[in-house]
Amino acid sequence: MLRCILLKNRFVFNKILDDLYLIRQIDLDTKYFESIWEIPEGVVYNSYVLNTSNGSIVFDTVKKNYCSEYIEFLDKNINLKNVKYIVSHHGEPDHSGCVKELSDETNAVVIGHPILGRELSSFYNLTRFKPVNDGESLKIGEYTLVFHYLPWLHWPETIVSHIVEKNVLLTCDIFGSYGVYFNEIYFDELSVEKQREYLIRARKYFANIIGYYREWVLKNIEKTSSIGLKPEIALPAHGLAYRGDSIDLIKEYYLKWSRGEVIDKKIVIVYTSMYRFVEETVNDLASILGENGFKPIVFGFNDTYRSSISDIIGELIDCETIVLATSSYDSSVFPIAKLVAELIVKKIPRNKNIVVLGAYGWGYRVSRELSDIFVKNGFNVKTFDYQAGQHKSIIREIFDKITGSS
Amino acid sequence: MLRCILLKNRFVFNKILDDLYLIRQIDLDTKYFESIWEIPEGVVYNSYVLNTSNGSIVFDTVKKNYCSEYIEFLDKNINLKNVKYIVSHHGEPDHSGCVKELSDETNAVVIGHPILGRELSSFYNLTRFKPVNDGESLKIGEYTLVFHYLPWLHWPETIVSHIVEKNVLLTCDIFGSYGVYFNEIYFDELSVEKQREYLIRARKYFANIIGYYREWVLKNIEKTSSIGLKPEIALPAHGLAYRGDSIDLIKEYYLKWSRGEVIDKKIVIVYTSMYRFVEETVNDLASILGENGFKPIVFGFNDTYRSSISDIIGELIDCETIVLATSSYDSSVFPIAKLVAELIVKKIPRNKNIVVLGAYGWGYRVSRELSDIFVKNGFNVKTFDYQAGQHKSIIREIFDKITGSS
Secondary structure (H helix, E strand, C coil): CHHHHHHHCCEEEEEEECCEEEEEEEECCCCEECCCEECCCCEEEEEEEEEECCEEEEECCCCHHHHHHHHHHHHHHCCHHHEEEEECCCCCHHHHCCHHHHHHHHCCEEEECHHHHHHHHHHHCCCCEEECCCCCEEEECCEEEEEEECCCCCCCCCEEEEEHHHCEEEEECCCCCCCCCCCCCEHHHCCHHHHHHHHHHHHHHHHHHHHHHHHHHHHHHHHHHHCCCCCCEEEECCCCEEECHHHHHHHHHHHHHHHCCCCCCEEEEEEECCCCHHHHHHHHHHHHHHHCCCEEEEEEECCCCECCHHHHHHHHCCCCEEEEEEEEECCEECHHHHHHHHHHHHHCCCCCEEEEEEEECCCCCCHHHHHHHHHCCCCEEEEEEEECCCCHHHHHHHHHHHHCCC | CHHHHHHHCCEEEEEEECCEEEEEEEECCCCEECCCEECCCCEEEEEEEEEECCEEEEECCCCHHHHHHHHHHHHHHCCHHHEEEEECCCCCHHHHCCHHHHHHHHCCEEEECHHHHHHHHHHHCCCCEEECCCCCEEEECCEEEEEEECCCCCCCCCEEEEEHHHCEEEEECCCCCCCCCCCCCEHHHCCHHHHHHHHHHHHHHHHHHHHHHHHHHHHHHHHHHHCCCCCCEEEECCCCEEECHHHHHHHHHHHHHHHCCCCCCEEEEEEECCCCHHHHHHHHHHHHHHHCCCEEEEEEECCCCECCHHHHHHHHCCCCEEEEEEEEECCEECHHHHHHHHHHHHHCCCCCEEEEEEEECCCCCCHHHHHHHHHCCCCEEEEEEEECCCCHHHHHHHHHHHHCCC
């Protein structure tokens, strides 16, 4: 039922400040963000409009599936003829998807990083493009825009736009989150409980999308400090906006997540189980860990169920210890366990303990092959192999291995 | 509705010949066979019983989730007190799942390869075990059983049982298939159309489960010839039974699939597409290939849809050329494309052409990293990189690459 209602309300229009407006495209159709991350909570693409006495500027557009609806909706809410510029903060098609159509419709020039120009030309044959330099400003009517390069968050051409007179920063994917909200524009409008849920979604988004570029988060936060950027409002291209203290809050989380700061005693166990032997081990292990004051969170893949990989990667980012428990398969690692291991290597900071538990049936010891993936990427790894069905006699040994006693 | 009916009929009892019976466990609950292969068509576990004047023998059991129902069902159809032996052809728990319970219930001794003894001891703490040697026979009542080792199909301890007086061979996973059938026992009872469908399911099963062990298929078929095994009936542990000519037919297919014999002009394209650029390429490519007499089959992964990996691997086994088209991701291969590549390396014979198409946005050339996976495993690989959005200008070049003109 909700989806039916949403089909009529795929776009939402809100005022942020005088002259500054938000257009949200509600997306509950995408099952796999970036074609890999499961997002049952949906996602929103935020496009912004600044009206000036000398024309309007649109900041980012929406996903390319819905361009005609987007432009039709824009047309109802702003004067399309007035659009002079489209700022495209980066080229990923969930935001750049309609710049070509909008530029064709309005004759507006697209502004962005020089690399973006090449992308838009390749993706959409767009030629109406004006590159900007790092720190370059654009005066339009009563407003000044300054563009800052914050590269590799998460594409190389990422820029942010500072509307100087309003001290508003448009941040593109930075500070973005999954999830769909109708009644709130700002994070601080959520209840305390909803804020907690939102931060879990923001962490998941961070880990999935920004995780691989975490070193660049640190560099770029340093850069924004050094150039004295202290916006009163931060407007990301997904999820809710931030103002006042909540900007510092999300920035603090970005620092923690990038550094891999851990929540005390938080252990995430991910397992694959062909015939429930590994699952039994993991269940017993989680019990013992819980009884001893640890906080285990368990994700699994078996013959009837698959955990969400996007949730797994989200939870891993602030745990102390990762346990990856798996069986062998065709004299090698179980394929899904390898996929998870490789995503961990990409997305998760190295300062975590990893314990690999390998269960075998007729011989092959799987832990070494899996742990090699981690070791060569700088993780601290312990391994433990055991014969399937025999975990009860050694569960204490496994516990000691995980908790550092051995 | 079908599922509701099935819940009451989870087990089916059939007579094969005088004294020889089949118990089928219908499984429409398992979504991922071996916790990886999607099987919407379901699967059946076949257990067989031979009644002799000196007691009964049960050959294989069913998946461990349903032991009490299985034993209850057996009890209704045979005299449980008469069961003297349980032959367990290999240790994988979809067949060995209830040997412990059945052995405890009946005091029957479990017979199998020596390696199986260690597995059953580890998995289920089973000790009532009698190992048999390759070629060893067991006389029981009026029947003679001969056990043959056919190792690595697909576990090392695989044996088959020959009931000499009936010239019936019980083959465990060999000649198995996915799919659930109620009205037929034998493959040759299917209509021509249903036989065609069944062979696609059997090929999928073969590729998924036996694919990695295809060299052992060739060795073991040679072995069965050299020892003069020519059964009149072959009874696998999944799917339908074979008799007469259809035994030769399925054996021929096993030889073809193991050798990687190709269907002329069959091309399978597998793609991952983050924002539909690769998808557009693949659609245009499939059109051109079709227009030129090739038979392209397309599988894809995008933001709303994931093809079935089990179907992909099934289709690949007899194609001439595999095209893997993908985008780059975090300066590397898109993770699902890598998973598919690694499954191809495991399951598919090397005598196929592989063409890797890599689409990039801002720079990273993905084809090399993917093709390396294939090259180091002995495949013949061609690569082609192009900037996303630019395929129309080069689609002919891609066509030539695939069809061998360049």
